[in-house]
Amino acid sequence: MLQKSKLISICLGLYIVWCIPSATLAEKINIAVASNFAAAIKQLIEKFEKTSTHKIQVSFGSSGKLYAQINHGAPFHIFFSGDQTKPSLLAKNGLAIKSTQFTYALGQLVLWRAGNPSDNKPVNRKTLTSIKFNHLAIASPKFAPYGIAAMQVLKTLNITQKTTKKLVLGENINQTYHFVASGAAQYGLVAMSQMYKINPASYWEVDEDLYQPIKQDVILLQKAKKSKAALAFLKFIQHEDNLKLIEAFGYQSNLDKAPLVD
Amino acid sequence: MIFSDADLNAIWLTLKLATMVTFLLLLIGTPIAWWLSQTRSWLKAPLSAIFALPLILPPTVIGFYLLIAFAPEGPVGHLTSFFGLDSLVFSFWGLVFASCIYSMPFVVQPLQNAFETMGNRPLEVAASLRATPIDQFLSVVLPLCRSGFFTATILGFAHTVGEFGVVLMIGGNIEGETRVVSVQIYDHVEALEYSQAHYLSAAMLLFAFIILLSLYIFQNKKTSFGVRL
Numbered sequence: 001m002l003q004k005s006k007l008i009s010i011c012l013g014l015y016i017v018w019c020i021p022s023a024t025l026a027e028k029i030n031i032a033v034a035s036n037f038a039a040a041i042k043q044l045i046e047k048f049e050k051t052s053t054h055k056i057q058v059s060f061g062s063s064g065k066l067y068a069q070i071n072h073g074a075p076f077h078i079f080f081s082g083d084q085t086k087p088s089l090l091a092k093n094g095l096a097i098k099s100t101q102f103t104y105a106l107g108q109l110v111l112w113r114a115g116n117p118s119d120n121k122p123v124n125r126k127t128l129t130s131i132k133f134n135h136l137a138i139a140s141p142k143f144a145p146y147g148i149a150a151m152q153v154l155k156t157l158n159i160t161q162k163t164t165k166k167l168v169l170g171e172n173i174n175q176t177y178h179f180v181a182s183g184a185a186q187y188g189l190v191a192m193s194q195m196y197k198i199n200p201a202s203y204w205e206v207d208e209d210l211y212q213p214i215k216q217d218v219i220l221l222q223k224a225k226k227s228k229a230a231l232a233f234l235k236f237i238q239h240e241d242n243l244k245l246i247e248a249f250g251y252q253s254n255l256d257k258a259p260l261v262d
Numbered sequence: 263m264i265f266s267d268a269d270l271n272a273i274w275l276t277l278k279l280a281t282m283v284t285f286l287l288l289l290i291g292t293p294i295a296w297w298l299s300q301t302r303s304w305l306k307a308p309l310s311a312i313f314a315l316p317l318i319l320p321p322t323v324i325g326f327y328l329l330i331a332f333a334p335e336g337p338v339g340h341l342t343s344f345f346g347l348d349s350l351v352f353s354f355w356g357l358v359f360a361s362c363i364y365s366m367p368f369v370v371q372p373l374q375n376a377f378e379t380m381g382n383r384p385l386e387v388a389a390s391l392r393a394t395p396i397d398q399f400l401s402v403v404l405p406l407c408r409s410g411f412f413t414a415t416i417l418g419f420a421h422t423v424g425e426f427g428v429v430l431m432i433g434g435n436i437e438g439e440t441r442v443v444s445v446q447i448y449d450h451v452e453a454l455e456y457s458q459a460h461y462l463s464a465a466m467l468l469f470a471f472i473i474l475l476s477l478y479i480f481q482n483k484k485t486s487f488g489v490r491l
Contacts, residue, residue, distance in 0.1 A: 064452035089454075135352055140435060143453040168352045168434030171452065179434065183333035184351040 026053035027229035030075055032066040033058055034082030034216065035174040036107060036146065036191045040249035041080065047245070048236050054229035062172035064143045070095060070221065077224035078233065080104065080216070082173075083145040087219035100220035104237055105251035107214030108192035109149050112203040114180045123204040127187070128153075131162055137179035137188035140169045145214050146176070150189040152211040192250030216251075264461045271438050272446035273465075279354070279442060280422040283361040287369040287418045288411070290362070295373035314367045321364070321427025328360050329432050352434035357442075360432055361422045368417040376410020377403070412480060420473045423466075 033041050038060050045056045059066070063082040070076055070090060079096065081087050084103070090096035113123050121127075139147035147169065154160045170176030173191050180188035195203055218237065224230040236242060243253035265273070298310060316324065331338040332351035338359075342349055350356035384406060388398045404411070426444040433440030435449070443462060450459035 062452060064454065067454070068451060134349070135434070137434070140449065140452070142449060168436060171430060171435070171448070175431075178329075182329045183335045184329050184432075185434075 026055065027227060028055040028057060029077040029224065029227060029229045029233070030057045030059065031078040031080065031233070032070065032074070032076040033060055033080040034063045034066070034145075035060045035172050036082055036193055037080055037105065037216065038174070039196060040105075040193060040246055040251070043245065043249075044237065044242060047242070048233060052229075052232060052236075054232065056229075056233060062144060075223070076221055077227055077230040078218060078220055080218045082107070082214075082216055084215050084217045087217040090219060090221070094222065096219040096221045097225060098219075100234065101217050102238070103215045104218045105216045105246050105253060107146060107149070107216055107251060108208070109146060109153065109189055109206040109211060109214070110192050110195055110203040111187060111206055112177075112180055112190050112195065112198070113187050114183055114202070123202060125157075125204065125207070127204065129157055129159060131159060131166070133186040134166060135168050135179075135185035135187070136163055136166050137168050137170055137176045137185040137190075139173045139176045139189075140171060144170075144172055145216070146173045146189070146191055149211040149214050153189065153206055156210045195250055266458065268437060268441075269446060269458065269462055272441055272443045272462075275354075275438060275440075276423055276442040276444075279357055279361060280419045282358055283365060283422045284369075284415055284419045286358070286362055287365060288415065291366065291369040291373060291414065291418075295370045296377055298370070299374050299377035313370050316364050317367050321425070322431065324360070324364060325428040325431025328356075328363075328428065332356055332432060351432060352436060352440060354439050356432055357429060357440055360428050361425060364425060364428055365418050365421045368421045369414040372410045372413040372417065373407070376407035376413075380406050409481070413477065416473060416477050420470065424470070 031041075041058060045058060049055065059076070061069075063086050066074075066076075066079060067081070067086040067090065070079060071093070079087060079090065087096060087101050088098075091098040091101060111123055111128055113127070138150035139145075141147040141151040151160070154163055168179060168185055170179055173194070176188050177190050177194050179185045180190065189206070192205060218234065220230055220234060237246075246253050294313065298306060298313075328338075329351065330336050332349065333339050334343065334349060339349055339351070348355075350359055380403070384402050385398055388402045393401065424444065425442070426448070429440065429442055429445055430448070433442075433445065435441050435445055441449075443466060447459050447462045447466070450456070450462065
């Protein structure tokens with residue numbers, strides 16, 4: 001009997017030692033991130049976790065899939081979308097907090113050719129308009145933000161008709177990248193943020209007047225309303241140094257940010 | 263009409279793909295299954311393992327390797343350009359090729375089982391009556407193993423219709439060429455067109471149920487009438 005109560009008190013003691021600090025100090029949050037932002041968010045999280053006791057678990061996917069998951073109760077705290085529509089829709093449906101929505105990055109489109117850049121002609125606007133390729137990979141223009149922008153480029157350059165039969169569609173920008181990287185498609189209109197390890201001679205930064213800016217918004221989800229960690233991370237993203245970091249990954253950062261209140 | 267033109271295109275393409283693949287697999291799979299059922303070679307185990315691989319490998323593995331193989335610089339890409347053929351990547355024939363690999367075990371295994379259950383005796387009898395090998399196949403093997411052929415046809419067809427991962431990875435989502443029903447559903451979901459996704463998904467569910475129902479009814483009949491094979 002004595003032993004049993006001793007055991008219980010030990011267990012209780014251990015429970016208090018382990019659980020209380022983690023419950024009060026450090027929080028673990030889940031964030032959903034559009035796949036084009038993968039490389040940047042990994043560095044941002046690494047930097048954030050160095051100065052914070054909070055831990056961040058990240059899930060990547062296309063914005064559409066993540067949106068559907070959130071709509072059906074996925075346990076995310078923050079949603080980094082690849083566009084503006086989906087965060088706005090979530091706010092409208094009461095699943096996210098409108099006042100926390102802001103543009104964390106402006107995506108940029110590049111025309112990329114895989115393979116050895118030295119033994120080929122330079123990649124530029126002419127590469128696209130001369131249409132000397134069998135396949136041009138783009139993200140799906142039906143729902144992927146970079147795919148919509150890619151179609152705008154083709155339309156502005158007046159080559160929509162001529163390229164229709166050559167287009168292959170990736171379900172998101174990472175798959176589009178993979179189509180080109182594997183050599184299956186010679187060219188692709190992909191995200192500048194994917195070019196950080198790529199030789200600049202093998203891609204062309206598409207002129208910005210050829211497509212509407214790809215505004216990517218983030219929003220705090222309703223169930224994370226009281227999460228200190230989630231709010232801390234959003235504030236961290238808005239810090240000037242971190243916006244610079246985002247720019248280094250091939251985005252333009254946008255400064256009309258939402259005033260975040262505790 | 264609850265289906266859009268794009269949906270109907272996808273349905274038509276899927277049926278075309280599955281029919282083509284089933285036909286080719288019956289042609290290729292029958293000799294393979296026959297050889298596997300008859301041989302005593304040490305190669306039987308490793309070859310059986312190779313043909314059963316798609317049962318276990320995730321579609322991402324098959325899709326990933328095929329994409330690299332089909333690319334102009336890949337082994338299959340070299341082969342097709344050597345023979346002056348169009349590249350297989352992002353094309354209907356690429357899907358046919360991939361589906362044949364992917365659905366192979368669903369055709370080979372029922373056939374092999376049927377051949378093994380039949381045994382050699384009927385063929386020995388037929389041979390003693392001077393039936394030629396073709397005659398033996400047509401008038402002995404086919405009727406005796408018809409249940410195996412039925413199962414192989416149904417499973418090969420159904421499995422090709424249900425394929426998604428590989429198609430997504432090597433198809434490039436081209437309407438009328440590689441955008442099959444499973445990919446079309448995925449597109450609808452991604453584009454938040456949930457009602458369209460519902461219609462197509464329900465159609466697929468109904469199709470799968472009917473296919474499996476007919477298979478089980480057929481197999482039940484067979485046993486209740488006491489007919490072996």
